[in-house]
Amino acid sequence: xxxxxxxxxxxxxxxxxxxxxxxxxxxxxxxxxxxxxxxxxxxxxxxxxxxxxxxxxxxxxxxxxxxxxxxxxxxxxxxxxxxxxxxxxxxxxxxxxxxxxxxxxxxxxxxxxxxxxxxxxxxxxxxxxxxxxxxx
Amino acid sequence: xxxxxxxxxxxxxxxxxxxxxxxxxxxxxxxxxxxxxxxxxxxxxxxxxxxxxxxxxxxxxxxxxxxxxxxxxxxxxxxxxxxxxxxxxxxxxxxxxxxxxxxxxxxxxxxxxxxxxxxxxxxxxxxxxxxxxxxx
Numbered sequence: 001x002x003x004x005x006x007x008x009x010x011x012x013x014x015x016x017x018x019x020x021x022x023x024x025x026x027x028x029x030x031x032x033x034x035x036x037x038x039x040x041x042x043x044x045x046x047x048x049x050x051x052x053x054x055x056x057x058x059x060x061x062x063x064x065x066x067x068x069x070x071x072x073x074x075x076x077x078x079x080x081x082x083x084x085x086x087x088x089x090x091x092x093x094x095x096x097x098x099x100x101x102x103x104x105x106x107x108x109x110x111x112x113x114x115x116x117x118x119x120x121x122x123x124x125x126x127x128x129x130x131x132x133x134x135x136x
Numbered sequence: 137x138x139x140x141x142x143x144x145x146x147x148x149x150x151x152x153x154x155x156x157x158x159x160x161x162x163x164x165x166x167x168x169x170x171x172x173x174x175x176x177x178x179x180x181x182x183x184x185x186x187x188x189x190x191x192x193x194x195x196x197x198x199x200x201x202x203x204x205x206x207x208x209x210x211x212x213x214x215x216x217x218x219x220x221x222x223x224x225x226x227x228x229x230x231x232x233x234x235x236x237x238x239x240x241x242x243x244x245x246x247x248x249x250x251x252x253x254x255x256x257x258x259x260x261x262x263x264x265x266x267x268x269x270x271x272x
Contacts, residue, residue, distance in 0.1 A: 081217040085241035105221035
């Protein structure tokens with residue numbers, strides 16, 4: 001049975017379910033950042049998905065890239081990563097990076113504590129991300 | 137015309153050309169680490185590839201995962217990342233991580249200077265990676 005690791009719930013907000021993945025907005029206002037969690041039980045690595053699922057995940061990664069660009073923050077480069085060293089449940093980060101953002105040019109993971117969205121900004125970012133992902 | 141950014145040449149060794157990507161072994165003996173560079177000109181983001189190319193790249197990412205496991209180092213988790221903040225030419229890192237490796241559990245990128253392979257180890261790792269990728 002598919003269940004989301006509680007670590008995701010603590011650090012991000014649900015956007016909704018795409019064809020394969022549960023999509024979440026990472027609660028760090030410094031980076032437009034979507035996390036995709038394929039909704040299958042017991043996944044750890046990309047290779048644990050079937051070929052057809054990988055094709056869907058690829059589409060969802062591209063869609064998440066468009067969505068992070070729709071959050072009203074400048075995006076100079078996308079960063080896409082499936083790491084899972086801390087939370088091994090398979091998930092893919094799609095992050096919009098801006099030249100000069102706090103972690104630039106290094107990776108965001110592990111750089112510094114999140115600066116969470118306030119309620120208003122979170123509502124706006126969530127609505128924009130949902131609209132871009134067709135999760136209105 | 138496709139050309140490899142010189143930054144890759146300085147930090148990795150050619151393994152050969154897969155269907156889409158040029159494959160290279162990152163010259164850091166601490167991590168089994170393959171870099172895939174799709175052989176198309178002027179790519180920056182995954183979305184710059186056609187759907188069929190993305191499907192091939194996905195296959196090559198899985199193959200690179202098998203290959204890093206074939207280098208004789210324990211692999212507890214794969215890390216797959218397309219960042220490009222420093223070198224914007226589209227490339228995908230496939231890295232075998234071991235619990236307790238120098239950067240664990242953080243990302244390897246930007247963590248610390250590479251510890252390059254010696255000639256013998258490089259020859260062995262290159263041969264193993266080529267064999268696993270069918271680049272014998």
